[in-house]
Amino acid sequence: xxxRDYAREIVEKEIERHAADGLGxxxxxxxxxxxxxxxxxxxxxxxxxxxxxxxxxxxxMIRPSFGEPGQCFPLKGSSGFIEIRLRSAxxxxxxTLEHVAESVAYDRSSxxxxxxxSGWLQEQDSxxxxxxxxxxxxxxxxxxxxxxxxxxxxxxESASSNLVDTIRIDFTSNHGSATHTxxxxxxxxxxxxxSVPMLEKQS
Amino acid sequence: xxxRDYAREIVEKEIERHAADGLGxxxxxxxxxxxxxxxxxxxxxxxxxxxxxxxxxxxxMIRPSFGEPGQCFPLKGSSGFIEIRLRSAxxxxxxTLEHVAESVAYDRSSxxxxxxxSGWLQEQDSxxxxxxxxxxxxxxxxxxxxxxxxxxxxxxESASSNLVDTIRIDFTSNHGSATHTxxxxxxxxxxxxxSVPMLEKQS
Amino acid sequence: xxxRDYAREIVEKEIERHAADGLGxxxxxxxxxxxxxxxxxxxxxxxxxxxxxxxxxxxxMIRPSFGEPGQCFPLKGSSGFIEIRLRSAxxxxxxTLEHVAESVAYDRSSxxxxxxxSGWLQEQDSxxxxxxxxxxxxxxxxxxxxxxxxxxxxxxESASSNLVDTIRIDFTSNHGSATHTxxxxxxxxxxxxxSVPMLEKQS
Ligand SMILES: [K+]
Ligand SMILES: [K+]
Ligand SMILES: [K+]
Numbered sequence: 202x203x204x205r206d207y208a209r210e211i212v213e214k215e216i217e218r219h220a221a222d223g224l225g226x227x228x229x230x231x232x233x234x235x236x237x238x239x240x241x242x243x244x245x246x247x248x249x250x251x252x253x254x255x256x257x258x259x260x261x262m263i264r265p266s267f268g269e270p271g272q273c274f275p276l277k278g279s280s281g282f283i284e285i286r287l288r289s290a291x292x293x294x295x296x297t298l299e300h301v302a303e304s305v306a307y308d309r310s311s312x313x314x315x316x317x318x319s320g321w322l323q324e325q326d327s328x329x330x331x332x333x334x335x336x337x338x339x340x341x342x343x344x345x346x347x348x349x350x351x352x353x354x355x356x357x358e359s360a361s362s363n364l365v366d367t368i369r370i371d372f373t374s375n376h377g378s379a380t381h382t383x384x385x386x387x388x389x390x391x392x393x394x395x396s397v398p399m400l401e402k403q404s
Numbered sequence: 405x406x407x408r409d410y411a412r413e414i415v416e417k418e419i420e421r422h423a424a425d426g427l428g429x430x431x432x433x434x435x436x437x438x439x440x441x442x443x444x445x446x447x448x449x450x451x452x453x454x455x456x457x458x459x460x461x462x463x464x465m466i467r468p469s470f471g472e473p474g475q476c477f478p479l480k481g482s483s484g485f486i487e488i489r490l491r492s493a494x495x496x497x498x499x500t501l502e503h504v505a506e507s508v509a510y511d512r513s514s515x516x517x518x519x520x521x522s523g524w525l526q527e528q529d530s531x532x533x534x535x536x537x538x539x540x541x542x543x544x545x546x547x548x549x550x551x552x553x554x555x556x557x558x559x560x561e562s563a564s565s566n567l568v569d570t571i572r573i574d575f576t577s578n579h580g581s582a583t584h585t586x587x588x589x590x591x592x593x594x595x596x597x598x599s600v601p602m603l604e605k606q607s
Numbered sequence: 608x609x610x611r612d613y614a615r616e617i618v619e620k621e622i623e624r625h626a627a628d629g630l631g632x633x634x635x636x637x638x639x640x641x642x643x644x645x646x647x648x649x650x651x652x653x654x655x656x657x658x659x660x661x662x663x664x665x666x667x668m669i670r671p672s673f674g675e676p677g678q679c680f681p682l683k684g685s686s687g688f689i690e691i692r693l694r695s696a697x698x699x700x701x702x703t704l705e706h707v708a709e710s711v712a713y714d715r716s717s718x719x720x721x722x723x724x725s726g727w728l729q730e731q732d733s734x735x736x737x738x739x740x741x742x743x744x745x746x747x748x749x750x751x752x753x754x755x756x757x758x759x760x761x762x763x764e765s766a767s768s769n770l771v772d773t774i775r776i777d778f779t780s781n782h783g784s785a786t787h788t789x790x791x792x793x794x795x796x797x798x799x800x801x802s803v804p805m806l807e808k809q810s
Binding site: 408411416419 | 610613614617618621625673674675676677678708711712713756757
């Protein structure tokens with residue numbers, strides 16, 4: 202009976218976390234929360250693309266995928282970038298890159314591999330990204346590992362508490378596709394200046 | 405091994421319930437089942453709103469949220485109401501009010517707090533709610549508690565078996581927001597006159 | 608502690624499978640993966656239907672239902688058929704027919720009952736189904752059982768490794784509705800000629 206209670210308690214906690222957007226972590230990039238894609242490298246497929254135009258499909262990268270293959274945005278080639286305006290300025294603590302799970306995927310060679318995430322404070326509501334004049338911060342560099350969970354979270358390396366409201370991810374390689382790289386979802390975690398850090402809350 | 409079987413059995417049951425719309429209870433307000441929003445108090449934000457017009461976004465209150473922040477309908481101020489026509493006339497047994505889970509929410513001060521749910525039988529396909537001439541039933545009064553599960557179910561208090569096909573929820577306060585109150589989802593549970601009561605079925 | 612670890616391990620595996628489209632099996636009929644409905648028998652309700660026209664709503668049958676009642680496509684009467692072009696030619700190994708779970712359903716008399724699935728290789732991008740000249744394969748015959756899981760998987764009976772890129776399901780009865788039969792989702796599992804069979808992968 203005690204064992205049964207143990208089991209039920211663990212199950213309920215895990216399902217609750219699963220039901221809470223899969224990870225149970227606040228995502229400041231989420232479209233329904235106010236995030237939006239500012240810029241991206243050339244999309245794959247489709248028709249003509251005008252430089253610096255945001256594709257109407259680009260929002261897929263900041264919306265849930267619900268485990269469904271194809272709910273991603275494909276960028277041309279094996280390297281590229283995305284820039285996202287967050288819902289508000291935060292002290293960034295971690296980012297999550299999500300691809301489709303192996304068990305339901307047709308092919309995962311289009312998953313990003315080596316990635317670098319940077320952030321800065323842009324504030325004025327401009328989509329013109331003159332990053333030269335901003336204080337850019339390197340947040341983290343990581344490798345998305347096809348053997349691990351489909352949603353992989355990477356901590357921000359610096360211990361600084363600089364505010365950012367814009368995030369850029371550069372991927373410099375993928376897992377083998379010569380033609381395109383698919384982004385299922387990018388999440389950005391952290392805390393607003395007035396609130397308690399996420400990591401402290403959890404401990 | 406016996407323990408392993410125990411654990412697996414509990415897990416499977418709980419996941420099945422989770423997969424079954426989160427609660428595994430029939431919802432007669434659900435939009436895809438035929439429910440629809442008849443009236444609501446003034447929406448928050450957006451442009452001009454004409455009295456008694458139903459906002460095209462109002463249906464969000466009777467559709468699943470899938471754990472995503474922002475999948476709600478915001479009403480102006482800290483009090484207001486919604487009226488919903490159910491898919492069919494039922495003997496009401498419980499209602500569920502759902503907000504977004506704390507672990508993924510930016511801010512939960514917009515959650516409703518004190519609520520009162522009433523119901524009546526309108527039948528004729530009229531959206532004009534002349535409730536004065538109907539037999540209105542108080543179904544339940546409750547307080548949505550931010551410390552509990554994000555989907556909270558409240559039993560209908562009366563033991564009567566009156567039929568209702570229309571439900572109204574009045575919220576008279578929220579959890580702190582001065583500007584707006586967000587409704588993620590309202591569900592209405594019960595049984596059709598010809599069928600076995602939900603609560604008996606479960607026992 | 609060991610028990611706790613056992614339990615957690617089982618829970619995590621099961622939730623992962625649940626998150627991976629419910630079954631953790633690749634679906635070559637899925638709309639977001641490139642599948643599409645080619646033909647179907649007469650739809651139920653709505654207005655005029657032109658013979659051999661595919662209803663704009665027919666895609667619901669190859670998209671996830673997320674446990675929501677009503678996310679299905681209704682066909683007229685208690686028998687009918689659907690034809691689906693797969694995302695690519697595969698050696699078929701199993702099909703899954705999904706209906707809504709009993710715990711959230713208003714009525715399940717519209718579920719299909721006796722079903723027969725066949726497949727063939729059409730290749731040329733034609734929606735005109737001159738099946739007389741194709742090599743049609745009977746893949747499986749089954750009965751959808753309302754007492755079992757809402758998503759029921761049936762193995763392809765033949766041991767052959769014929770390629771198919773088009774699937775047809777004929778249902779010859781349903782669970783009681785005289786007016787219509789609802790198809791929530793049909794999935795087709797198997798492997799591409801170049802890859803390892805699904806069933807071997809799992810063992
Ligand atoms: K997505
Ligand atoms: K909702
Ligand atoms: K569906």
